[in-house]
Amino acid sequence: MKKHLSARTKWLIIIAVLLAGLLTVNSAMKTGGWGTRVVQSVLTPFRSATSALVRQVERYYNYVFQYESLQAENQALKAQISSMEEDVRSADSLQRENERLHQLLGLASEHEDYQFASAYIISWVDSNWKSAFTIGKGTSSGVCEGMVAVTEYGQVIGLVTEAGSNWATVTTVLDSALDISATVASTGYNGVVEGALATGSEGLLRMNYLPTDSVLRNNDQVLTTGSTVYPRGLIIGYVTDANFDQTGVAKYALLKPAADMDNLEQVFIITDFNNS
């Protein structure tokens, strides 16, 4: 086999190894990554066009194949709306009371300080070990590293971990690389939420460092505690299971993410908020 390798092939093998080494050093030292910026900027228009095409095809598919199921869903939703209208009527009076109390206490309305930038998802990371996607907006639209991505309902999607002029990479909460300080809304227990990707609980989050005597119920809402990165009170997920961790001195809870990660199309980046 060795005798069949030409000198040029041997040189190419050396170049490949050197390039890999160079890229590893570059990523370890986090020195800019201009190559990534150039390639991502070049690819963004292609990705945007392909993504728009896929969305259009998906719409036609849904229109053709899901018409009957949509009709049934529509009926069910109508029934749900009528029952919810009743709830809304009682909620309205509570809200008015709440508003009065807010005025009484001189508090500002919730989240008035948030500044948003909306963006469409143009591609997802193709790895099975990472959960991240690229959006078609970047630093030119005010999107920078360390900003939080949420849905229109204030559910946490992830964090902007890289940004170029016309693109940005958002690492989702499902990725094990993100740690979020969180609180169980009903009881006030604090913990740290991280993704459970490739740990046997794909699609779920794990809330660690909960007190051993903590009592958790299914569907307990988990919110961000608030930090310089994550605004306070954003919905991260809902408790689905709880257990003791390996050490036995703390509990952990498995959470279902609040945001529907499989059907994300558009996200909202919180470009500014008042963290005081």
Added chain:
Amino acid sequence: MLKHVHLTKSQWLGILKWSLYGLLTLAVLLLQSVVLSQLPVFGVKLAPLPVLIVCVCIWEGSEKGGIYAILATLFWCLSGSDFGNISVAVIPIGAMLSAVLCRAVLTLRFLPAALCCLGVTLVNASAIFVFKLILPPTVAIDSFWRILLPGVFLSMLFMPIHYALVKLISRIGVHDAL
């Protein structure tokens, strides 16, 4: 300015061939990162690009194919692939060795090419997996057969179409050169 560029017919055909390989690579990269990354099959994301790179290298030989493999893998890595720096070494080296192996020891047919593609994608995915096992945040070891193996084998479903397209493109300019 182009009036002063004198290229022979075979050179023009060479440009056409490599442009088609480039377009095919871009199309597969977009398919992988925009479409397949949102549609996991049995819970795993498929990666047809390494299969294409090995296919091209096998058909074009270890020298021209090797240059293509390095450039294509580098482009993929810089487009934001996870642990792409490992792939920049593993895929081109694997592809070049496959090209040599297919031409010198095996034959230039579908089955040897498919085995080489499978070998290279498996080695590449395993190398990344080893790093994922060592470096935090670590992955569970059982994800090797739960995620990695199904991902590699399902990605091989693209092999016949890649093989056919690459074989078709590689014929451009062959008769002219003879």
